[in-house]
Amino acid sequence: MRGSVTAPDRTAGRRRTRATAGALATAALLFPLLGAAPSEARSTANGLQSAFASAAAEYQVPQSVLLGVSYLQSRWDTHGGAPSVTGGYGPMHLTDARTALAGVTPHHSEGSEDARGDSARPPLLPAAKPPRTSAVPARLRTLPKAAKLTGLSPRKLRTDPAANVAGGAALLADAQRELGEPLSSDPADWYGAVARFSGADDSATAAAYANDVYDVLRTGRERATDTGQRVVLAAQPKLSPRTAQLGRAGLRTLDAGGTECPRTVSCEWIPAPYKQFGEGDYGNHDLGDRPTSQDIDYIVVHDTEGAWEGVLTMVQDPAYVS
Incomplete structure (x- = not known):
């Protein structure tokens, strides 16, 4: 604010002044970035690049669009399967807030410290209670939706980078179909789906996200991920997306x-x-x-x-x- x-x-x-009657009913969906060491069993040098190619072919999403969205979401990193601060997993940052919250230890829950700072009474050690699914915004539960679209288990989508990329491709293809757009091979035809992938419920935020993705597509990117894999997105400097699609996104x-x-x-x-x-x-x-x-x-x-x-x-x- x-x-x-x-x-x-x-x-x-x-x-x-007026005291608040009680605590907020909904907890803030902010999670610690759980530290995780890179997997000892690393994929081959081009494993992640191949995963993008395979998912793009299977779900008929341009590979460059898939790479561009993933770059903006995670810089193609996996974080060893640990969630981000907003409950996102893997290179596509598929969100599963309830699972991420379930793994969070509340403040004062470790050791014998009392949450009230009162040692005269038995210690109060609160337990984490994940919110109901209905209380979690749709933008923070894209991973369960990807599981339904792909038939892959939520656990696999959280921990397997290739499966995670496939889940992201399935979500993009689903957004494209919902807009009534064909599964085109032209990256310019995916502006609306990319905007919807952002999870924003307003057109300005969705457009800002899509514009950032297409800036990445125009300039290209290349980097080594947190597992040591080199991923390349070739530049398309003349790419001009069909921004008018956003008007049909219902935002x-x-x-x-x-x-x-x-x-x-x-x-x-x-x-x-x-x-x-x-x-x-x-x-x-x-x-x-x-x-x-x-x-x-x-x-x-x-x-x-x-x-x-x-x-x-x-x-x-x-x-x-x-």
Whole structure:
């Protein structure tokens, strides 16, 4: 979230505080990047490159598109089968948030330390409880969908790089079909499917992701992965994708509200309410009268450490004070 730090000359008035009634119902889906040593039994030098070629042929996805999406997702790394901080696995970053959360040990759960800092009582050692599947956004459970499309087990999709690449190819082909587009061999025809692969629910974010992928396709990439394999994506400098496909993707349009938003960033204006409660009391937000008062000195990028939906609810509550 972004906020402003204003100058000290605030409008007079006392701020009303209200304690939150309870903890957020949904935990933040942030996971530690579990350290994992590279596999001792490494594939042949061109194993991963061959996996991209095989998956592209099987699911009729241009190999360059598959490579470009994977590069943006993971730089073609596998992390030894460990999940990313958003529960993504393998070179295609297929997400399985419930499984990733199940392997997380909550803070204060190790040893005999009491979560309340009270040694006078028996220690309270909380146990991790993965959220219900329905509570996990679709963008954080793409791996189970890939398992249904490919017939491969979720475990194999998490741990086998070749299977993971096949799962990503299946998801791209599925997105292409949902858009009513043919499984074309021309990378320019896959812009909409690439945008859908991002998991974004708004057109601006999806377009930003797809544009980044096509920038990679135009310039090309070559690198050694975390398992020592060299993967190459040849440059296609004249590639011009069919961006109009995005209009048929069924994504919502963000209301930027006149914000000065950089072209490469998707912005959404979410107004914070101001309400007076009498006798000088008011809620969470001050009224501004710029440039006369309350100059903005800093822009703060804040980690909410909570679920996005819950944070928005609090911000839009005129009586809540953070």
